[in-house]
Amino acid sequence: MENLGSSRGLSTSDLNHASSKSSDIDELRSGMNNLELQLAKSKEEKALILHQLEETADVLERTQKQIGDRDNVLHEKDRQIKDYEFRLEQLQRKSPHVNLDVLSFQAELKKRDDEIKELREIIKNKDKALESVSASYHLEYQRLRDADERIVQKTKTLENLQVKIKENESSIDNLYLSKRSEGTMMLEIEHFKADNARLMRLLKSTKEFKEFGEFAEASNGVRYLPQTNPTSHYDCVKAKITEECDDWIPLETARLANEFLTKYGNVGFKSHHMNRFLEDLNKAWRAREKCLMSIVRSKCMREVETLRRKLATRPSYSQVQSETEISRLKTDLKKAHSDLRGGRTTLY
Template identity: 30%
Template sequence: MSRQAYQDQQGQFGGNANFQKQQDYQENPARFTGSSNQQTIPKNNNLGGPRANQGQSTGNFANQEPNYQGNYEYAQVDQQNGILRQRIRELEDQLHRSNQENDNLYNRLTLTENELSRTKEILLKMGDTAGWKGAQVNDLNNRYHELASGHNQFLENARSHTYTVQRELEHKDNEIKRLKNLLDERNDKLKVVTVTQEKNFDRCLTLDKEIQNLQEENQKLRRDLQQKSHELDMSKLSHKAEGTFMVEVEHLRGDVQRLLDMLRNTEEYKEFADIADDSSHSIRYLKDIKARTYVDAKCHTHCKFIRPCQCPKTGENQWVEDEKLLWVPEEAFRFAHEFRLKYNGELTDTLIEQLLFELNKIWSKREQRLLKRVKGSAASETASLRRQLAFNPTYDEHQAKVTIQRLQNQLKQAYKENREAFAQRERRNPPGTHYVNETLKINKELHKSKKRSEQQNDVLKKKVANMELHKYGDHAQKAIFMEGAQWMTNKILSEIDGLQQNINSHAKQFHEKQEQLLFNNEKDASSSFGPGQLSVPDPNLILRKCDWFLENVDQDIYTFKSKVQQLNRHSEKDMIDANQAVKTIQKSKTAIIGTF
């Protein structure tokens, strides 16, 4: 055994001893941490630098709780680092002492081996004295083997203990690295808090300036508010005056409407009232036109033309105008004045055309209202004439009504005869014909249902072929869908085949029983009445057989429908489950991709 290997074994043994002490320290740290090993936390742990002190002095603008928290955590980390460094120094001292002990033992073992080798040489030289010294040599060999085995066991224990101590040291190194990283992270957070505090201080200064500006703007707004309040009071007074004026205007409009209604009841000014209605119940008098009317001349308006008339009071001929010409719609009057104010009384060719265009639209509306009023009066008069004609029928209408009544009676009689003939149809037909016809109808309906099922089968086959040709992005969904469609198609085909077989079997049984019944009737008839005489089959028996056939067919149809409905429900459920599964897979894929 070399000296280096022996020292390694001794180092491992020292490591095992240190690991044992470390375990004792973890179980009861009070045995190893005395007053000399305790670390004191510095009271003035200024980790933030001058910025942190500035943050303490300006406590009105930022919260200093993160600094205190960081200092406390840093003190704890520092205390733990001191304990770990003290423990590492103790472990290194123990390792050094164990190495020294291993050196001493190795020296003693070397001396013992040298002494044994010299003893062997002496024993070889002393061949004559080998007999009485053989026992001593064997004793020394046994002692040597015992020492060697004990030393090997000691080396094994030292090696395992050293390996354990090395693992513990690696764990402690990782813990120290983690605490250092945590300390760096805390320092980074303290730096961020310091920068945030500076920004908050600058923000506070900016906010102070903004507050001053807002206060000045607020004072300005207050002055504007006082001025606006004064203007609002004045506008309220003017609005009240305007409201009073509008009330008076509404009263005047009501008075004017009342006067128009009164004029409509007169024969002389009835047309004038209609003109007012056609002008949206609002007309204006042209007072600045120096034209005389029948009212100005104090004459009656008997004539409808503009020409000189003789006044009955004065006897003079005066040129008078029709009163209707001096009244225009208020809309036209207002538009003309607004047009004059808008263009400052300057009229060009374009403006004149625009003026005429707008006036033409106003008079067109007036003419439309006139036509509407005339149409309404004509319609009311037409309705009254129709009512009069309805209450006074002519001779032709009377004759037509009599003819219609006679034809209706004949039609009722024909319906009655038809119903009686339909009720007596069984007497004219042989017994059992009705059931045979019903059976043929049912058979025809079954063939139609079979044909529809075959058409549906063809459609499903085409859909399956299209689904096979269609390329889905997700192969799992395609396989599930195609498998379900194929399964559903096969089930429907099998049910259709089963229904067809049942119908054929029932029809065959019905024909067999019917032939057997006819044969029995013929046999009974030949035996009872002689050959050549046939008796009518029993209607009740035929009815029971037909009922049996119809019940079986209905039962088969109901069973087929229930199975098809059940297949549809299962297929819908399978499709919903498949879609949900595909959605779940897609969501899981999306989540996995998002994690990466």
């Protein structure tokens, strides 16, 4: 009988647990959808960064090629200048009549120097542009690495969420199956409870177990305590009702003892814990005795009322004596009449 209450309590907590599990799964699914959207966005950003990196690499390659070409031109110009300077020295040694050619050559040489300066300035600008492109390339490459790391982290998070969802779904399935089995058990408990109540009423209606029925009713439910040394079947049959009552205790006391052992059986208890337990036991026993006294009082009151009704309908003692005396006199009178009739017959 006490299992019914505990099963109902577990049923409510399991329903709350199933509801919380469903809400957790909804939250996990919502979070997984958000992560999938963020993952798709990160992949788009990665593709865009890769495209920008490819364009930057192409620009860098073209710039490096142009710089190489300009370096080759510079080397060629330097070679030509050195050649012209060598030829100029030779001409200056050979003849002073070639001043005009020298001036022309010097003009050409100056022109070449100006071109070289211009080319060097262009190369310098190209170097600056190349440094800027290289810096942009490194920044984009770092962004790409960060995006890859975020994608890896979100992928792991997504996998963990999927595992949690599967675990929660499995837990809900197990909970649903256990709820079905608990529902069947609840029906059985209800049947057992109804059967026990009917059996108790039948016992109370018998002469032999009427006292035990009143004892169980006053206890508001009882529990049987198995004996340490089991008796034989003959002893059980011959046992008195008062002895049978010694093996049954109120259901509330059994519940209190079970709670005390569950709470303090492994961790130990102190004196105030035991005092509290004894107070609760005393309350349970006093409630049982109070209910039993109420039943006995009601029973006595009913018997008193029955006796009062019987006394009200019965004659008084003096009336009974008078009726007895009248009956005796009637008997004597009948006897006298009989004797008188007998005497008359003799005279005749």
